Structures are given as structure tokens and as C-alpha cells.
Amino acid sequence: MATEILMPALSPTMEEGTLAKWLVKEGDTVSSGDIIAEIETDKATMEFEAVDEGVVGRILVAEGTEGVKVNTPIAVIGEEGEDMSLAAAEEQPASVAVPAALEGFEGKVAAAPAPGPAIAEPDRSPDYPEGTEMVSTTVREALRDAMAEEMRADETVFVMGEEVAEYQGAYKVTQGLLDEFGARRVVDTPITEHGFAGIGVGASWGGLKPIVEFMTFNFAMQAIDHLINSAAKTLYMSGGQMGSPIVFRGPNGAAARVAAQHSQDYAAWYSSVPGLKVVQPYSAADAKGLLKTAIRDPNPVVFLENEIMYGRSFDVPKLDDFTIPFGKARIWREGSDVTILSWGIGMNYALEASDELAKEGISAEVIDLRTLRPLDMATVIESVKKTNRCVTVEEGWPVASMSDHIGAEIMREAFDYLDAPVLACTGKDVPMPYAANLEKLALTSTKEVMDAVKAVTYRA
Amino acid sequence: MAARKATRKSNVSKEELLGYYREMLLIRRFEEKAGQLYGMGLIGGFCHLYIGQEAVVVGLEACAEEGDKRITTYRDHGHMLASGMDPNGVMAELTGREGGYSKGKGGSMHMFSKEAHFYGGHGIVGANVPLGAGLAFADKYLGNDRVTFTYFGDGAANQGQVYETYNMAELWNLPVVFVIENNQYAMGTSIKRSTKSPSLWERGAAYGIEGMEVDGMDVLAVKAAGQKAVEHCRAGKGPFILEVMTYRYRGHSMSDPAKYRTRDEVQKMREERDAIEQVRARLIEMDDKIEDELKAIDKDIKAIVNASADYSKESPEPALAELYTDIYVEASA
Numbered sequence: 001m002a003t004e005i006l007m008p009a010l011s012p013t014m015e016e017g018t019l020a021k022w023l024v025k026e027g028d029t030v031s032s033g034d035i036i037a038e039i040e041t042d043k044a045t046m047e048f049e050a051v052d053e054g055v056v057g058r059i060l061v062a063e064g065t066e067g068v069k070v071n072t073p074i075a076v077i078g079e080e081g082e083d084m085s086l087a088a089a090e091e092q093p094a095s096v097a098v099p100a101a102l103e104g105f106e107g108k109v110a111a112a113p114a115p116g117p118a119i120a121e122p123d124r125s126p127d128y129p130e131g132t133e134m135v136s137t138t139v140r141e142a143l144r145d146a147m148a149e150e151m152r153a154d155e156t157v158f159v160m161g162e163e164v165a166e167y168q169g170a171y172k173v174t175q176g177l178l179d180e181f182g183a184r185r186v187v188d189t190p191i192t193e194h195g196f197a198g199i200g201v202g203a204s205w206g207g208l209k210p211i212v213e214f215m216t217f218n219f220a221m222q223a224i225d226h227l228i229n230s231a232a233k234t235l236y237m238s239g240g241q242m243g244s245p246i247v248f249r250g251p252n253g254a255a256a257r258v259a260a261q262h263s264q265d266y267a268a269w270y271s272s273v274p275g276l277k278v279v280q281p282y283s284a285a286d287a288k289g290l291l292k293t294a295i296r297d298p299n300p301v302v303f304l305e306n307e308i309m310y311g312r313s314f315d316v317p318k319l320d321d322f323t324i325p326f327g328k329a330r331i332w333r334e335g336s337d338v339t340i341l342s343w344g345i346g347m348n349y350a351l352e353a354s355d356e357l358a359k360e361g362i363s364a365e366v367i368d369l370r371t372l373r374p375l376d377m378a379t380v381i382e383s384v385k386k387t388n389r390c391v392t393v394e395e396g397w398p399v400a401s402m403s404d405h406i407g408a409e410i411m412r413e414a415f416d417y418l419d420a421p422v423l424a425c426t427g428k429d430v431p432m433p434y435a436a437n438l439e440k441l442a443l444t445s446t447k448e449v450m451d452a453v454k455a456v457t458y459r460a
Numbered sequence: 461m462a463a464r465k466a467t468r469k470s471n472v473s474k475e476e477l478l479g480y481y482r483e484m485l486l487i488r489r490f491e492e493k494a495g496q497l498y499g500m501g502l503i504g505g506f507c508h509l510y511i512g513q514e515a516v517v518v519g520l521e522a523c524a525e526e527g528d529k530r531i532t533t534y535r536d537h538g539h540m541l542a543s544g545m546d547p548n549g550v551m552a553e554l555t556g557r558e559g560g561y562s563k564g565k566g567g568s569m570h571m572f573s574k575e576a577h578f579y580g581g582h583g584i585v586g587a588n589v590p591l592g593a594g595l596a597f598a599d600k601y602l603g604n605d606r607v608t609f610t611y612f613g614d615g616a617a618n619q620g621q622v623y624e625t626y627n628m629a630e631l632w633n634l635p636v637v638f639v640i641e642n643n644q645y646a647m648g649t650s651i652k653r654s655t656k657s658p659s660l661w662e663r664g665a666a667y668g669i670e671g672m673e674v675d676g677m678d679v680l681a682v683k684a685a686g687q688k689a690v691e692h693c694r695a696g697k698g699p700f701i702l703e704v705m706t707y708r709y710r711g712h713s714m715s716d717p718a719k720y721r722t723r724d725e726v727q728k729m730r731e732e733r734d735a736i737e738q739v740r741a742r743l744i745e746m747d748d749k750i751e752d753e754l755k756a757i758d759k760d761i762k763a764i765v766n767a768s769a770d771y772s773k774e775s776p777e778p779a780l781a782e783l784y785t786d787i788y789v790e791a792s793a
């Protein structure tokens with residue numbers, strides 16, 4: 001049966017082209033792969049190959065013709081002695097329709113909806129039953145305990161990273177794990193972030209639940225392709241077939257006097273990625289409860305710790321299995337004049353500022369977001385509707401920061417309730433300096449938070 | 461170490477050869493059809509055809525057992541067909557339809573099938589290499605004697621993460637076959653313009669990994685080399701590298717003007733080395749009455765491919781609600 005040869009689309013953007021040259025004439029026999037014409041696209045001159053074998057019956061578009069639309073019949077190919085009229089040619093379907101616009105799409109969708117029941121009301125349930133015995137524990141121990149408990153409970157959980165085993169962890173977070181679980185499950189890697197992050201993601205597809213420790217998140221920039229392109233996007237790209245149950249954890253942000261290359265806070269970077277979950281705990285109890293949840297989560301989780309916090313002690317509930325769900329902020333102080341939002345190490349400034357402000361008669365509500373993706377905006381909005389003012393606190397850079405995102409959400413969801421602009425206390429817009437005085441200046445401070453609160457409460 | 465060439469096995473049966481003929485032809489005809497649908501605007505974006513390289517994946521799949529895994533690059537249609545995935549689902553993914561393996565959300569470069577142990581389809585050059593080693597890491601950890609075939613190109617072989625992976629794969633004895641599909645070009649850069657290494661497989665020696673060069677236009681040679689590599693892995697001896705010398709007849713993707721090589725070079729390969737023609741000639745040599753059988757296979761393949769094209773046009777576009785699904789797995793707790 002005769003077949004129409006259509007003007008091909010030879011690039012992702014081509015809509016029409018010039019039929020520069022015919023390399024065959026009517027009556028020629030062609031076989032699959034023969035170059036039959038040269039076509040100029042919007043980008044280049046391309047050779048156009050025959051796909052089927054047959055005889056060129058008719059050439060419908062003369063060489064030199066410009067502006068030939070994609071899918072216009074340009075020739076008919078058939079078998080020897082066949083009727084080559086256009087009508088006889090096999091009918092070709094028209095090109096695919098352009099997708100219709102999204103119906104009922106109302107403005108920007110803040111973030112991909114997290115699975116599970118939508119929480120309209122903030123979840124204010126206690127993290128653990130009242131009266132639970134509490135044990136003073138460092139953040140470092142809490143993280144280790146979380147890993148050890150999950151490794152005891154699930155054979156497929158393992159830890160890999162630089163110096164995690166024999167050295168007991170560059171910051172001693174994995175102390176004791178090698179002794180208990182052995183080298184099969186506590187794996188020292190060469191210094192090769194890109195490679196072992198990829199191996200970790202592959203292992204998560206192969207049925208394991210890796211905990212990949214980065215000595216610090218600064219070094220994860222060498223591996224970020226696997227966190228984002230391999231871990232975060234694969235579930236979507238596979239139509240839901242393949243998730244990546246993996247935790248990437250390690251210290252993030254500024255430590256002390258280690259300068260620009262070792263002091264970056266990645267919260268905003270990772271939080272912008274659909275498919276990732278991002279946790280940045282402050283207290284030891286949260287570190288433990290959230291890390292256990294992260295290990296069990298079937299999605300890739302970026303777990304941002306802080307070196308300065310490792311040695312701090314907090315009360316941790318003594319429970320056999322203590323977990324904290326993602327997307328549930330914690331209200332540390334209730335207050336009425338202003339909402340101070342923070343997470344991770346930023347909570348130090350937030351809590352200190354609220355103590356000082358209380359002495360001056362300003363009542364601040366202090367909220368620890370705990371997880372940045374999913375973000376508990378329900379708790380934030382409820383608080384802002386009550387206090388009508390909000391200050392955010394983080395150590396990351398100010399441009400395209402978490403604070404910017406949260407501020408925009410508050411503006412959209414609670415605009416009529418705001419009595420002042422939302423102010424952000426962030427790290428300064430500079431690489432981290434080494435000199436002690438400059439380093440201090442580059443971070444945010446309790447004083448900055450207090451000043452911001454006074455500005456939004458008009459007490460400055 | 462000198463390159464060891466796999467020798468051709470002479471005691472191959474007609475049935476076995478017919479099987480390879482059929483599988484290679486399915487890939488070729490499927491790819492030709494995909495090229496056609498691209499030209500019609502039904503397939504968009506990047507579309508990288510495997511025409512010319514069919515013997516590589518067909519030869520290696522002949523060595524795979526149930527549960528073995530495979531992972532490759534964006535030039536992945538052939539690998540999916542050879543691992544037993546449904547041509548309809550693959551073609552419908554190319555056209556971005558609901559019936560595609562990824563419900564239309566992955567496209568030509570990103571397709572997966574857990575059932576077929578096919579782990580993609582990856583668009584970042586080099587990234588699938590540690591991912592493949594990670595799959596092998598999981599098998600070793602779980603105590604399965606399964607092997608992962610990790611395919612990548614001659615261009616990808618210059619990525620740093622490949623060597624990070626070689627190092628760890630050998631260090632940890634991972635059961636992974638690294639398959640370098642050396643088709644002589646990375647887009648428009650011929651191998652001579654990207655490296656002075658005389659061979660790519662030999663780079664493994666720096667990490668203590670054994671390997672060999674294979675004629676990738678000879679399906680039997682590929683199979684013989686693949687068996688050696690798989691035995692090595694299954695015996696717990698760690699990774700193995702196969703550098704399979706092959707050639708792609710079409711452009712890098714659909715928008716490649718192919719000015720970096722001559723038409724003669726391509727034509728010569730097609731006429732003198734074509735893997736399908738080699739098998740066909742061999743079959744005719746074995747049995748001069750086989751033409752009818754071959755014709756029946758051609759017809760059968762054509763029908764399968766046409767059916768996949770029809771399916772890929774008829775399958776609807778994904779529902780708009782699919783935009784927001786499959787971003788997170790719901791926690792089972």
C-alpha cells in the first residue's frame with residue numbers, strides 16, 4: 001500500500017522548514033535508512049531518511065520550497081506498479097493536540113500536596129504522653145540512638161559514609177554502631193561523595209534503606225545531582241513505581257571559624273525540591289524522633305544537623321519507640337504580641353530573644369518548624385492570625401531563603417491579619433568570613449531578632 | 461594487558477540464532493517507527509535511537525537470569541524491549557500517554573519497570589553508573605547471587621563518578637557488569653577527540669577490575685563475553701568491564717545534523733558489519749530454505765510494532781490530576 005511521506009519534525013522546536021534538496025527522484029527504489037532529502041530546520045540542515053522500502057511514486061513538494069509545515073505530505077512511496085495517488089496513500093493521523101489549559105487552576109500552588117489527609121487544623125497533640133520519664137541526652141547521642149534502634153528493628157537499614165565505622169564518625173555521631181552492627185551494616189567509604197551518594201540511591205532501589213552520612217553538607221554539593229536528579233525525581237519519572245527510601249544526613253550550616261567553604265546552610269536549596277523531605281531539628285528529642293521517622297519514610301529525606309548543637313543536652317522521653325511525624329511544628333513558648341519562627345540552630349536566637357523580650361513586656365510566641373518540607377503552615381497561620389506579627393530566623397543566606405518563602409505564604413494566607421511586614425533575620429549576603437568578629441557579624445543574632453520584633457511591634 | 465577478543469562460538473543452533481534475529485529486528489523496527497512518530501510530532505523532546513547497536517543488549521540479555529537487574533542511559537528503548545517490557549507501554553511513554561510505563565511522566569529518557577528489573581532510563585550522563593553499583597550493593601547485602609548490568613557510553617566513560625564507582629565496586633566486590641557501549645561518538649565528539657586512552661576497558665585495571673573488548677556487531681561474541689562477565693560476578697569475584705565496540709547509524713538524537721562523520725562511514729558500517737544482516741546471512745548459510753521463516757518473523761515484528769504505534773496514539777494523555785501524583789510515596793505506617 002502506498003504511504004505518504006510527511007514533512008518531518010527534525011528538532012524539538014521545529015514547526016516548518018525548507019525542503020532544500022531531493023536526493024531521489026520519482027521512480028527510484030529506496031530502502032530503509034537511505035537518505036532521501038535534505039531539510040533545513042530552524043537549527044541546521046538535516047538529512048531525512050526513508051523508513052520503509054519501496055518506490056518513490058510521486059514527489060509532492062519541489063526542492064527549494066520554503067516554509068513547508070511539519071506533517072505536510074511531501075512524497076508518496078509505494079510498491080512497483082501501485083496507484084500512487086494521494087487518495088490511495090495510507091491515512092496518517094494528525095499531530096497530537098496541545099494539552100488543554102489546567103482547569104480550575106487558581107494561582108500558585110505553594111507546594112505539592114503531601115500525601116495523607118489534608119490537615120486543615122493544626123495538629124496540637126503532644127509529642128509524647130504526659131508523665132513520660134525524661135532522660136538528659138545530647139543531640140549526638142539522640143541521633144545515634146535513633147539509628148541504632150532502627151537498625152535493630154530493620155535489617156535493611158544500614159549506614160554508609162566517610163569515617164562512620166572505625167573512626168566512630170567524624171563528629172562521633174555513629175559512635176558504637178560498628179561494634180554492634182558490624183562492617184556489613186556500617187560501611188566506611190572512600191572520599192567520594194558523588195559516587196557513594198549514587199550507590200546509596202541505587203541500593204535504596206534494590207531493597208535497602210540507606211542512611212548516607214555526609215561528613216558535612218558542604219561536601220554534598222559534589223553529590224547533589226544524586227539527591228535531586230536520582231533520589232527526588234525518580235518516583236515521578238517512573239509513574240509511581242520506584243521510590244527512594246534513603247536518608248542523607250550530616251552537619252549543615254556554620255560551625256565555628258571554618259570559613260566560607262565549610263559553613264553553608266542548605267535548608268532553602270533542598271526545601272525547594274519536590275520529592276525531597278527536609279528536616280532540620282533543634283532539640284535532642286526532636287533529633288531522635290524525627291530521624292527515626294526519616295529512616296522509616298519511603299521517600300528521600302535530607303536531614304540537616306548542626307555541629308554546634310551535637311554536644312547540647314536536652315530531655316528526651318524514655319520510650320521504646322518514640323517518633324515525631326513530619327509536618328508538625330512545635331510551639332516552644334505561647335505568646336500574644338508576635339510570632340517568632342525558626343528551626344534548627346536558629347532556635348537558639350529565637351528562644352533567647354523571647355526571654356529578653358519578656359523582660360521588656362513583649363510576649364513572643366516561639367515556633368520551631370522542625371521540618372521544612374513538609375512545612376506546617378497551619379500552625380504558622382493560626383499563630384500569625386493571633387499575634388498579627390511575624391519574625392523569621394535562620395542562618396542561611398537572605399536571597400531566595402526559607403524566610404522569603406514563608407513570608408510570601410503568610411502574606412497570601414493571612415494578609416488581612418498582618419499589622420506589620422514579616423521581617424527576616426538571616427545570615428548576611430556574603431561568603432562566611434574567617435575572622436572571629438566578621439563571622440559573628442555574618443550570622444544573625446539575638447539582638448537582631450529583638451530589634452526585628454521591636455520594629456514589627458512598633459516599640460523600636 | 462592486551463585486549464582479549466571474544467571468539468565466536470560455532471556450535472550455535474538455528475533456533476538460538478532465530479531468537480536473536482527476532483529480538484534485534486524488533487528493536488530496529490521499533491526504533492524506525494519511533495523515528496517516524498517523532499517526525500509526525502507525536503513524540504517530542506529528545507529521542508535517542510538505538511539503531512545499529514542492537515546486538516549489544518540482545519547478546520547480554522541472553523546471559524541474564526531471572527532477578528538480574530539492568531540500568532542504562534537515555535538511549536534505552538532497546539534495553540527495555542530486550543528485557544521483556546511491553547512494546548506498547550514503551551511506545552506509549554514515548555508519546556507521553558497514560559498507557560506508558562511512567563504514565564507519560566518520564567518520556568523516552570526516563571522509563572522503569574520494577575517487574576522487569578529495569579531501573580531506567582537516566583538522562584544525566586554517568587549518573588546511572590553508581591546507581592547500578594548501588595543495585596549490586598543491595599543484592600550483595602541481601603545475599604542474592606544476582607548481577608546488575610550497568611550500561612553507559614564511551615562519552616560517559618570520561619565522567620569522574622564512573623571511576624569513583626569502579627573503585628568502590630572492586631573494593632566491595634560488587635556483582636556488577638559495567639558495559640561500555642562504545643559507539644565511537646558522544647554526540648558529535650568522536651572518541652579520538654575525547655581521550656588519548658587506547659581503550660576504555662583497560663582503565664579498570666587501575667582499580668583492579670578485569671575486563672575485555674568485544675565485537676558489538678556480533679551478537680554471539682557479545683553473548684560469549686557476557687557469559688564470562690556474569691560468571692565472574694556470580695562467583696563472587698566482583699565487577700567486570702565489557703567494552704563493546706558498536707556503532708549508531710542514526711544521529712545522536714532526532715535533531716542531529718551529523719556533520720561530524722561522513723555518510724560513507726555510516727554506509728560502510730551498515731553494509732559490512734550490520735549485526736542483523738550477519739545473523740541473517742548465517743541463518744541462510746545454515747538452511748537455504750529459511751527465507752520463509754525469516755519473512756514470517758519480519759511480518760510478525762511489523763505487526764507488533766504497528767500495534768504499539770496504534771496503542772501509543774490511542775492511549776489518552778494523562779489526566780490533568782496526574783500532575784500532582786507520584787511526588788511522594790505515602791508512608792505505610
Ligand SMILES: Cc1ncc(C[n+]2csc(CCOP(=O)(O)OP(=O)(O)O)c2C)c(N)n1
Binds near residue numbers: 617
Ligand atoms: C552530565 C551531562 N552532561 C551532558 C549531557 C548532554 N549529553 C547527553 S548525551 C551526551 C553524549 C553522551 O555520549 P555517550 O556517553 O557516548 O553515549 P551515546 O549517546 O553515544 O549513547 C551528552 C553530552 C548530559 N545529559 N548529562
Ligand SMILES: [Mg+2]
Binds near residue numbers: 642
Ligand atoms: Mg557514544
